[in-house]
Amino acid sequence: EAEVAQSPRYKITEKSQAVAFWCDPISGHATLYWYRQILGQGPELLVQFQDESVVDDSQLPKDRFSAERLKGVDSTLKIQPAELGDSAMYLCASSLSRHEQYFGPGTRLTVT
Amino acid sequence: KQEVTQIPAALSVPEGENLVLNCSFTDSAIYNLQWFRQDPGKGLTSLLLIQSSQREQTSGRLNASLDKSSGRSTLYIAASQPGDSATYLCAVGTQGGSEKLVFGKGTKLTVNP
Numbered sequence: 307e308a309e310v311a312q313s314p315r316y317k318i319t320e321k322s323q324a325v326a327f328w329c330d331p332i333s334g335h336a337t338l339y340w341y342r343q344i345l346g347q348g349p350e351l352l353v354q355f356q357d358e359s360v361v362d363d364s365q366l367p368k369d370r371f372s373a374e375r376l377k378g379v380d381s382t383l384k385i386q387p388a389e390l391g392d393s394a395m396y397l398c399a400s401s402l403s404r405h406e407q408y409f410g411p412g413t414r415l416t417v418t
Numbered sequence: 419k420q421e422v423t424q425i426p427a428a429l430s431v432p433e434g435e436n437l438v439l440n441c442s443f444t445d446s447a448i449y450n451l452q453w454f455r456q457d458p459g460k461g462l463t464s465l466l467l468i469q470s471s472q473r474e475q476t477s478g479r480l481n482a483s484l485d486k487s488s489g490r491s492t493l494y495i496a497a498s499q500p501g502d503s504a505t506y507l508c509a510v511g512t513q514g515g516s517e518k519l520v521f522g523k524g525t526k527l528t529v530n531p
Binding site: 312337339346347348349350351354361362395397399401403405406407408409410411412414 | 422450452454459460461462463464467507509517518519521522523524
């Protein structure tokens with residue numbers, strides 16, 4: 307069964323360092339999402355791509371976060387510089403338009 | 419702004435009991451609703467998807483209903499098992515330019531043997 311792949315699974319970084327996460331969606335899924343989940347909360351959308359174009363990045367802290375999906379397939383989310391408040395689970399999901407969203411295993415980020 | 423509320427926040431039941439988890443949302447302009455399961459430290463597993471035109475969906479021991487006009491959904495779990503212990507998240511697909519899901523905070527379910 308096709309799955310969304312994410313790496314790394316866990317990342318520990320020091321405050322002010324740069325960190326990057328990678329996501330490979332299910333083959334054929336044009337829509338890709340990055341969500342952030344703080345412990346005890348539901349996930350919140352950071353950025354949504356349709357193919358290689360950004361559809362919604364209204365909740366992305368653009369002073370420190372960036373996301374790209376250059377060839378419309380896999381995607382990278384970067385944080386520079388990381389802050390203590392960025393500690394969270396970063397989840398990637400993919401879907402066909404307006405269909406069921408499928409989530410990857412997530413990357414657990416700890417900023418010290 | 420769409421807001422999703424899940425009640426109760428936590429639930430503990432003995433094995434074999436039937437149970438209902440509740441989800442409410444403030445804006446009825448949705449295109450679908452998904453229920454997810456999340457185990458500690460893990461990603462989300464999709465359980466059921468209900469399109470806005472549908473009233474309910476069933477998968478095995480799970481049944482989800484949707485009343486869009488009243489902004490409510492329920493997840494019914496029959497004959498609960500210890501393996502059902504997890505956090506259950508409700509999410510609504512919002513209409514408009516973005517197709518994002520708006521999530522509730524979840525219900526943490528514990529099924530005791």
